[in-house]
Amino acid sequence: MKSAIRAAIQTMSPRTKLTVFWLLFGASILLAIAPPFYLAGSGISAPVLGVPFSVAYWIFDALLATGAVWLLWIVENIRDEVGEEPAEAGA
Numbered sequence: 001m002k003s004a005i006r007a008a009i010q011t012m013s014p015r016t017k018l019t020v021f022w023l024l025f026g027a028s029i030l031l032a033i034a035p036p037f038y039l040a041g042s043g044i045s046a047p048v049l050g051v052p053f054s055v056a057y058w059i060f061d062a063l064l065a066t067g068a069v070w071l072l073w074i075v076e077n078i079r080d081e082v083g084e085e086p087a088e089a090g091a
Helices: 002-011 014-033 035-041 053-078
Strands: none
Touching: 002 053, 014 053
């Protein structure tokens, strides 16, 4: 199972990799800059795991952004792309 996932990641196109990353990271950006979502929930007094909803909203947003970047790093590490620099950077 683990080797099948690794093989699928290694054969995935760069466009697919970036599309998945930007969908996750873009959702985080949208949550951060779209006040209607936050304002709609800011009056909710019910706690989420013991934390007020307005605080849980920002914690979830931070975890989503962190998870997206972490997932991208793992995928690039599997594809041996970590540490690569573009050809024009050496010029």
